[in-house]
Amino acid sequence: MAVTKSYHTQSWNTFHENGPFAARLLLSTEHASMHTIPDKLERYNDCAAEVRRLLAEALSAAEGFRAYGSAWSMNNIAHHKERMHFNAMMNIKFEIGSDDVVNGSAYQSNNLFFLECGNTIKEISGFLFNKGKSLKTSGASNGQTIAGAISTGIHGSAVDVGSVQDYVVGINLITGPGPDDVVYLERHSRPALKDSFAAKIKSRVVRNDGLFNAALVGLGSFGFIHGVLIEVEDLFLLKRYVRHISRKDALELSESQDFKNSDFRIEGETDAAGHPLKPYHFKVYLNPYNEQEDYVAEVIYKKTYTSNYPNPIDTIQQALYKDLPDFIARFASTFNRSIPLMLKAMKGTLFPKLDTEVTGTLGEIFWDSIHKGPAFAFTIGVDHSQTSKALDLFVQLARNEGPIPGAMALRFVKASEATLAFTKFPVTCIVEMDGVLWKGSKKMISIEKYSQRLIEVYQQAGIKFTIHWGKTAQWSYPGLCDYMYGNRKTEWMQYRSALLGPEVAKVFTNDFLVAAGLAQFQEGIAADLIASQSVIV
Amino acid sequence: MIQQSDSSLRVSFRVFFFHQEMLGKACLFSFMFFLASCYSVRLSVKNAAATPDGPIATEEGYWRNKQVNHIDTTLRLGLMNNEVMYLADCREGYHTVEYRVSLGHVLLNAITFGKVRKIKVKYACVKPQNN
Numbered sequence: 001m002a003v004t005k006s007y008h009t010q011s012w013n014t015f016h017e018n019g020p021f022a023a024r025l026l027l028s029t030e031h032a033s034m035h036t037i038p039d040k041l042e043r044y045n046d047c048a049a050e051v052r053r054l055l056a057e058a059l060s061a062a063e064g065f066r067a068y069g070s071a072w073s074m075n076n077i078a079h080h081k082e083r084m085h086f087n088a089m090m091n092i093k094f095e096i097g098s099d100d101v102v103n104g105s106a107y108q109s110n111n112l113f114f115l116e117c118g119n120t121i122k123e124i125s126g127f128l129f130n131k132g133k134s135l136k137t138s139g140a141s142n143g144q145t146i147a148g149a150i151s152t153g154i155h156g157s158a159v160d161v162g163s164v165q166d167y168v169v170g171i172n173l174i175t176g177p178g179p180d181d182v183v184y185l186e187r188h189s190r191p192a193l194k195d196s197f198a199a200k201i202k203s204r205v206v207r208n209d210g211l212f213n214a215a216l217v218g219l220g221s222f223g224f225i226h227g228v229l230i231e232v233e234d235l236f237l238l239k240r241y242v243r244h245i246s247r248k249d250a251l252e253l254s255e256s257q258d259f260k261n262s263d264f265r266i267e268g269e270t271d272a273a274g275h276p277l278k279p280y281h282f283k284v285y286l287n288p289y290n291e292q293e294d295y296v297a298e299v300i301y302k303k304t305y306t307s308n309y310p311n312p313i314d315t316i317q318q319a320l321y322k323d324l325p326d327f328i329a330r331f332a333s334t335f336n337r338s339i340p341l342m343l344k345a346m347k348g349t350l351f352p353k354l355d356t357e358v359t360g361t362l363g364e365i366f367w368d369s370i371h372k373g374p375a376f377a378f379t380i381g382v383d384h385s386q387t388s389k390a391l392d393l394f395v396q397l398a399r400n401e402g403p404i405p406g407a408m409a410l411r412f413v414k415a416s417e418a419t420l421a422f423t424k425f426p427v428t429c430i431v432e433m434d435g436v437l438w439k440g441s442k443k444m445i446s447i448e449k450y451s452q453r454l455i456e457v458y459q460q461a462g463i464k465f466t467i468h469w470g471k472t473a474q475w476s477y478p479g480l481c482d483y484m485y486g487n488r489k490t491e492w493m494q495y496r497s498a499l500l501g502p503e504v505a506k507v508f509t510n511d512f513l514v515a516a517g518l519a520q521f522q523e524g525i526a527a528d529l530i531a532s533q534s535v536i537v
Numbered sequence: 538m539i540q541q542s543d544s545s546l547r548v549s550f551r552v553f554f555f556h557q558e559m560l561g562k563a564c565l566f567s568f569m570f571f572l573a574s575c576y577s578v579r580l581s582v583k584n585a586a587a588t589p590d591g592p593i594a595t596e597e598g599y600w601r602n603k604q605v606n607h608i609d610t611t612l613r614l615g616l617m618n619n620e621v622m623y624l625a626d627c628r629e630g631y632h633t634v635e636y637r638v639s640l641g642h643v644l645l646n647a648i649t650f651g652k653v654r655k656i657k658v659k660y661a662c663v664k665p666q667n668n
C-alpha cells in the first residue's frame with residue numbers, strides 16, 4: 001500500500017525563498033515498494049486510492065488541499081495554509097502500446113508516454129533518452145515536475161514549438177474521494193487513448209476540448225493531476241551558439257520573426273541561397289542599465305541525432321547564458337550579493353564574455369540550475385509585435401523608479417490552446433527580469449510596489465499583456481485577470497466549477513486563486529458543458 | 538651622530554620590514570595552506586535526479602532539493618588496515634558524493650601519524666524510479 005508521511009510545520013517556502021508562508025500540514029505519498037506490488041499499473045492505482053483517501057480527509061475536516069511539485073514557482077501558487085501534498089515520489093512512467101491507441105488517432109503509440117505527476121523534466125529526459133526519444137521543449141532548466149510545469153504553463157524559447165502543456169494529450173485527474181472521481185480527460189477533436197486504457201487506470205473518460213483546455217493550465221486548482229499523457233519525438237541534437245547582437249537587430253528579429261531576411265546570421269547556419277535558417281530557439285539577454293552594451297543572443301539549431309558528439313556537460317555547466325536566474329545569481333555572487341555593488345556594476349559591462357559553441361540533446365542543453373539564494377522573477381507576455389514597446393516600458397520603469405537588481409531576457413513562444421495559458425498570443429514575447437530578492441527601503445522601491453507599478457505602466461500604455469503564473473506579480477491587482485484574459489477567465493471558472501462542484505472546488509482553492517479573482521464558484525452551469533463528446537478522428 | 542642614528546634607524550626599519558615581510562609571507566603561506574588543505578571533491582552522476590529532501594527544503598546551494606546524508610566520524614586505523622567501507626541505503630545508487638578535507642583533518646592525521654582519520658562525507662542517492 002502507498003504510504004503518506006505527515007510533517008507538522010509552521011511555515012513552508014519555495015525553492016527561491018519567496019516566502020515563508022504559514023503552513024500546518026505537509027503530506028508526502030510514496031508508492032508501495034516494488035516487491036510488495038510488483039506491477040506498476042497496480043502501484044499507480046494504489047496511489048490513486050491513497051490520494052482519494054487524503055481528499056476525503058481534507059473534505060471531512062473542511063480544509064484546503066494543494067498538491068505541489070518542486071516548489072519552483074516563485075510566489076504562493078503552490079501554497080496552502082492547511083494541507084499541502086508533495087508529489088515528488090510519485091514518478092511511475094508508462095510506455096503506450098499500439099493496442100491502447102484509438103483507431104485513426106493522430107498520435108503514434110511509440111511517441112506517447114504516460115507519466116505520473118512527480119516526474120521531473122530531468123527524469124523524463126533521462127528515461128526518454130533510453131528509448132531514443134526526447135521532449136519537444138522544456139524551460140531553461142530541468143527541475144520542475146511535469147504536473148507543476150503544466151499547471152503554470154512553463155516555456156522555453158523554442159519559437160515554433162509552444163510550451164510544455166502543448167504536448168500534453170491526456171490528463172488523469174482526481175477530483176474527489178469516490179472511485180468515480182478519477183477522470184481521464186482528452187480533447188474530443190484529438191483523441192489518443194482507448195477507453196480500455198482509461199479502464200486500466202480505473203478512470204472514467206471525458207473527451208471534451210473545452211474542459212481539457214481549461215484543465216491544462218489548471219493553477220493547481222482543477223483537482224489533483226495524477227498523471228499526464230505526453231507526445232514526444234525522436235531524439236534530436238541542439239547546436240547552441242551565443243553571440244553579441246545589436247539592439248536594432250535583436251528587436252527587429254523579435255518583432256518580425258523573419259530570420260531569413262535578417263542581418264543577424266551565424267556562419268554555417270544558412271540555406272543553400274545563403275539566407276539565415278530559422279533557429280529552434282532564440283533568446284536575447286540585455287542589460288537594462290547600460291544602453292551602450294550590446295545584447296547577447298542564445299541561438300540554437302535543431303540537428304539530426306548522432307551519438308558521435310563530445311560530452312557537452314562541462315561546457316554547459318560553465319555556460320553563462322543558459323538560464324537567466326543562474327546568470328544573475330552568478331553575477332551577484334561576485335559582489336557577495338551586495339545590491340548596491342551589483343547595481344553599480346550593471347551600469348558597466350554585464351556581458352563581458354560569450355559561451356563557447358556546444359551540441360547536446362535537449363536534456364543536456366537545458367541542464368540543472370543551482371540554487372544561489374533568494375530570487376525574484378518578473379515574466380510578462382506580450383504579442384511579439386509589441387516587443388520594443390513592452391521592453392522600453394520595462395526598462396524605463398527600472399531606471400526611473402528603480403534601479404532594481406536584475407538582468408533581462410526576451411524569449412519567444414508559439415500560442416498555447418490552454419484557456420489560461422499566458423502564452424496566448426500567436427507568438428508571445430516573454431519579457432523577463434530575474435534578480436536577487438531585495439527589501440524595499442526609503443531609498444529603494446519595494447518589490448510589492450514595483451510589481452504594482454509594472455501593471456499600471458503596461459495598462460496605461462494600453463499594452464495587452466499576461467503574466468507567468470509561477471512568477472512575481474501583484475496578483476491581487478484589481479481586475480488583473482479580466483484585463484489579461486477577458487472572457488477566458490469566466491470560461492475557465494465555469495469549467496472548474498462544473499467539474500469539481502462547490503465543496504471540492506473549495507478544497508482546491510488557495511490564497512493565490514482568491515487574490516487573482518479566480519476562486520468564485522460559478523453556479524448553475526449546464527451539466528453538458530463538461531460532458532464527454534463524440535470523438536472526431 | 539644624526540647620520541649614525543639615521544642609519545641605525547634605517548637598519549631597524551629594515552629589520553622591522555624584514556620581520557613584517559616574513560610574517561606576511563608566513564601568514565600568506567598558512568592562509569594558502571589552510572585554503573589548500575580545506576577542500577571538497579564532489580562526484581556526481583550525469584543522467585539521474587537526486588532523491589528530493591522531502592516537503593521542506595532545508596539545504597542551500599548545490600544540495601537544495603536533495604536529501605542529504607552525512608558520514609561524519611573519526612576512525613582509528615590499525616597498522617595493516619587502511620581501508621574503510623560504508624554501506625549506504627541508496628536503492629538505485631549514489632547521485633552525488635562529496636568528500637571534504639579540512640585543516641583540522643590534516644593536522645589530526647599528521648599528529649597521530651595517520652592512525653586517526655576524520656571522515657566527512659556528504660551524499661545524496663538517486664531518486665527511486667518506481668519503474
Ligand SMILES: Cc1cc2nc3c(=O)[nH]c(=O)nc-3n(C[C@H](O)[C@H](O)[C@H](O)COP(=O)(O)OP(=O)(O)OC[C@H]3O[C@@H](n4cnc5c(N)ncnc54)[C@H](O)[C@@H]3O)c2cc1C
Pocket residue numbers: 015016066067068069070071072073074077078079087117138139140141143144145146147148149150151152153154155156219220221223224225226325369468469470471
Ligand atoms: C531555477 C528556476 C528556473 C525556472 N525556469 C523557468 C523557465 O525557463 N520557464 C518557465 O516557464 N518557468 C520557469 N521557472 C518557473 C517554474 O518552472 C514554474 O513555476 C513551474 O510551475 C514549477 O514547477 P514545480 O514542479 O516546481 O511546481 P510547483 O511550483 O511546486 O507548483 C506549481 C503549480 O502546480 C500545481 N501542482 C503541482 N503538482 C500538481 C498536481 N499533481 N496536481 C495539481 N496541481 C499541481 C501547484 O499547486 C501549483 O499551482 C523557473 C523557476 C526556477 C526556480
